[in-house]
Amino acid sequence: MKKLYLVDVSSMFFRAFYAIRPLTSPAGVPVNAVYGFLSMISKLMKDEKPEYLVFCYDRKEPSFRHEMYDQYKAHRSEMPEDLGVQIPYIKRLADVMGVPSLEVPTFEADDIIGTLTKYGRRQGMDVVIVSGDKDFAQLIEPGVVLYDTMKDIKYDSEGAFNKWGVRPDQFIDFLAILGDSVDNVPGVKGVGEKGAIKLLEQFKHLEDIYENIDKVESKSVKEKLLASKDNALISKKLVIISTDIPIDENLETYKLRPWKTEELRALLRELNFKNFEKNLLGLEGEDKLKADGTNWYSETANPSPQKVQVAAAPANVSDPLTASIAEITEYTAQEYPEVKMSTRELTEVLAENQPLWGFQDERGVFLGTDKEVISVSDSENLGILTDTFNVRWSGFDLKEFWHKIGAKTPVAAWDSMLGAYILKAGDATDFAKMYNKFMGEELREMPTPSQLYNSHLHFAKTIQKLLKEVHGDKVYNTLELPLANVLLAMENWGIRIDTDLLKxxxxxxxxxxxxxxxxxxxxxxxxxxxxxxxxxxxxxxxxxxxxxxxxxxxxxxxxxxxxxxxxxxxxxxxxxxxxxxxxxxxxxxxxxxxxxxxxxxVHTSFNQALTTTGRLSSTHPNLQNIPVRTERGQRVRKAFIAAPRMKLMSVDYSQIELRILAHISEDPNMMKAFAEDLDIHAATAAEVYGIDLKAVTSEHRRAAKAVNFGIAYGQGAFGLAENLGISRSEAKDIIDRYFTRFKNVRDYIEGTIKLAHEQGYVETLFGRRRYIDELKSKNMALKKFGERAAINAPIQGTASDIVKKAMIDVAAKVPVRMLLQVHDELIFEDTEANLQKYSAELVKIMESVVALKVPLKVNYAIGDNWDEAH
Known part of the structure; x- marks a missing residue:
């Protein structure tokens, strides 16, 4: 999801002025506030990589609040002279760094930020308010956070409550009671933060307090409230941030523009900010190649390629991340000239099936070729063009890049993020972190486009080599890379929501x-x-x-x-x-x-390289955590509805993890139950308790179900006892009887733990590895956690692989819209006639994705909403 970053310039500028020791430029002008401000902004750009960023300024003339209350800000002292002379530099920095700036007559920066916050939310964007001013907590809501860069803390609703003790929707009332001595907002004299919090816990809002003034427990607080009633009410009007002032409604107005590189360099030299020049732009004429030859980039005045050494893991080690360096390969860095083009100009140089590397940063969108780096001025039109030419894309997190440029039917050639994820499952979404993890060195801070392109190529070459060495290329080529296009289409489709029902x-x-x-x-x-x-x-x-x-x-x-x-x-x-x-x-x-x-x-985002198990996760919203079995969860699922004249169909794998366990362990009793299509939990209960299937009670089945699901997660007697509310000895007895009847399952568990300790990883049926570092820990609790993960990973990981393969095959062969994936369930939308027409084919494809020793089984249903189809 796109994010809009709104910078409260005054707040950050003042804080920087008082936080940084006095500094002067060669001309003798104070520049400490500029230095501190640029430090925060460059860190923001590096860490957050914003695409939409706005500097919001106060105006010199009085705001509309002075008309409400002529004493507003009456006691404010003049701005320190050493600070005032630095303000023009901030505006110059904004210009050369391509940052949109906004100030509106008679309104304060707070009001600009408030209005842009609501505007951003209407555009479906997340909003990040960059400020240390707590007044902005009143704007926090789902999709809006307050980011204090100096403390490096982001406050959402929960964070704001934990910090200040009141909810964001009460913050205006909180500020009205407290007042503000700096802005001369009177508030309620004699009532501090603790008193205000206590009042708002009891009465919710300021008006409620005065309507129920006789219910205020403290006599002295009641007297203070009554004495300051007029002040409190006017204070509330003063502290409300306006959210409807006139602004430009064109989103592109707030998009970062490319840097004016030479002008930025000149300004940094004027200020004598050598470190910033070096870190942001690179010093002209300086050879950056380290004496030991380990740094890959070159910025020499004569940009000839430099050969440097790249470490790669030997083929016989199990973990490429912890292996010692045993062989060296060469990588040749190249200086790629940067060329600026529009999409119209690109049509004249693109060829059918042309390979391109796509990447982006806060300066814009770039295309890498074998000769140059192209900076695209109107990237929002790029997707349509490149789809037409069937461009073969390479990059890091291609799906996100495709969304960025609006590509609908792109062709994937290589995705470094997915390769890194297969090598080491976990959060692989941040290029800088992955670069450091695999290459053993930090990505250059604010690299030039040429440097960034070189780092991508360098990283890709290493990941490709490691993938082959650990035989991860099969999982990459058959599952992860083709899935990216499927997920892109699903995210583009989205799903309708019944807002009235949710209201x-x-x-x-x-x-x-x-x-x-x-x-x-x-x-x-x-x-x-x-x-x-x-x-x-x-x-x-x-x-x-x-x-x-x-x-x-x-x-x-x-x-x-x-x-x-x-x-x-x-x-x-x-x-x-x-x-x-x-x-x-x-x-x-x-x-x-x-x-x-x-x-x-609603267009949820599917995270393909985040979990340690290989499963997909989702955000905005997180579909995986909607309660499945509760009545409330069912009501939420009812809000996911089909479009007019359409229906939803849910297709769900039945007991997929237990079927995989039966296949891997080859346990005869478990395989027999699935072969005969029995209720697996009832069949397990019959075996464990030694009774006829018809004699199994609901309590028997409940216990057996807990064991079945717990076994795959390495659950012991303590966990089972907690789950069922029985004694530990009784739980141990049930588990012992289970392993007596399902001996092969015990053998699988013991054998898998032994193998995991020996090789440091386990594998799914498709060959996806999960390295388990916890097995090496001297902490017994961590080691036991690693053993449980080793038991579960081949089962849950194989289930994930099966679902991914099913998604790829269905998308290629069945002409119905696939909208959502939740655990082992796929949601489709089409006319009822089409869903009925293709349901048998869908089921057949999903049940034949892989040949197990027990049958895969799929259930499906059709309805007007997700709950009906579930």
Missing amino acids: KESEDLAKEISELETAIHKEAGESFNVGSPKQLGVVLFEKMGLPAGKKTKTGYSTDEEVMLGLEHPIAKLILSWRELSKLKSTYVDAIPALISPKDQR
Whole structure:
């Protein structure tokens, strides 16, 4: 999802001025604030890689707030002279670094940021407000965070609450009560932060306080409130950030433009910022090749290629990341001239099936050829053009790049991110981190396009070599690379949402959450913030005297494990409150904000290189964590609906992980149950308890089901006892009986753990490796975790591979829209006639993706919404 970064220049500039020691330019002009500000901005650009970034400025003339209250900012002292002379440099930096800037007469920077925040959300973008000013907490909502770059902290709704003690929707009231001595906002005299928090816990908003003034417990606070009523009400008007001031509605206005490189270099030299010139641009005429020959790039005045050494792992080692260097290969770096072109100009130079390397940074979109780097001025039109020429794309995270340029039917040749992910499963989405991980050196800070292109080529060559050495190229070529196009199409399609249903559900949840809160307060004997772990800990363990569990740095732990261990009605109420509050904030309230104004559909993002298991995950929204079996979860799934005259079809693998376990272990009893299409949990219960299948009770089946699912995750007697609420000895007895009847499963577990210790990894049926570093740990708990991961990885990883292969095959052979993938389930949308027509073919493809020793089974259903089709 695109992000819009909004920089509160005044806040950052002032903080930089007081944080950085006095500095002067060669001309004697103070430049410490400029230096600090540029430090923060360059770090922001490096870490966040923004595409849309706006500097927001205050104006010198009075704002509209002075008309409301003539004493507004009346006591503000003049800006220090050494700071005032530095402001023009910030505006010059913005110009040469291609950063859009905005100031609006009679409005403050806060109002510009407020308006752009709402504008960005309407455009379906996430918004990052870059400021150290807490006033912006009132703008935080799903999709909006406040980023304090000096502390390197991002505050979402939960973070803001933990920091200041009130919710973002209460922040205006909070500020109105506190007032602001700097801006001369009067507030309520004599009431500080703690008093304001306590009032808002009880009354929610300022108006509620005055409507229920007789219910204020403290007599002195009541008197202060009454004495300052007019001040409080005018303060609320003053602290509200405007969100509807006049701005340019063209999104491209707020897009970063290419740097004016020579002008930037000249300005940095004027300021004597040598380190910034070196880090951002590279010093002209300086040979950067290290004496030991290990640095790959060259910026010599005579840009001839430099041969340098690249380390590669030997073919006989199991882990290419930890292997010692045993052979050396050569890599030739080249200086690629940068050429600026529009898509119209590109049509004259592109050839059919031309190979291109696509990459981007905060300066724009670049195309790498064998001769040059092309900077594309209008990249939003690039996808249509390159699709027409059937360009063969290489890059790092091609799917994200394709979204960036609007490509719909691109051709993938190579994706370094996917190669790195196969080598070492886990978060492989950050190029700089992956470069450091595999190459053993840091990516140059703010490299030139030529340097960045060279680093991509260098990295790709290394990953390709390592993939072949560990036989990962098969998984890469048959699963991961072709899947990228399938996911791109799914993300482009999106799915419709019933906003009316979610609005009603939000109202119902709010009411139920409020009722739970009242019940919790009744059990506790006092009102407090249920969402505050600190307050909750004090109430439960100090005031109520319940047995305290583990402690954290900030106080008592109140996590789920602690709550489940409390034998008091309040614990169950708290867990219910948390469950419903999370469901409301994460899904019911958040999903409508993700709807694209262009097509009224939600376009989730599938993460192909994030999990350690090989499974896909998703964000915006996270589909994998929607509760499946609860009534509330079903209501959320009902909100995912088919388009008019369309239906949804869900196709779901049945017991896929247990079928894989049966195949790998070749356990005869388990294989027999699947071959005869029995209820696997009932069949397991019959074996474990030594009874006829017809005699299996629901309790027998429940226990067997817990064992079946637990076995694949290395669960022992303690975990099973906790799960079923039985004694550990009884759980051990059930597990012993299980392994007596399913001996091959025990052999699989023991053999897999032994093999994992010997070679440091395990593999799926498709050959995907999972390296397990925890097995080498001296910490017994970590080592046991590694052993459980070793048991599970071949099973869960194979299930993931099967689903991915099914997605690729279905997309290639069946003409229906595939919209979503959730665990072992695929969601399709089409006319009911088409879904019925192709359902048999779909099922056949999915059931024959791989030949197991037991049959793969798929279930499907058709309905108007996801829940009906599930």
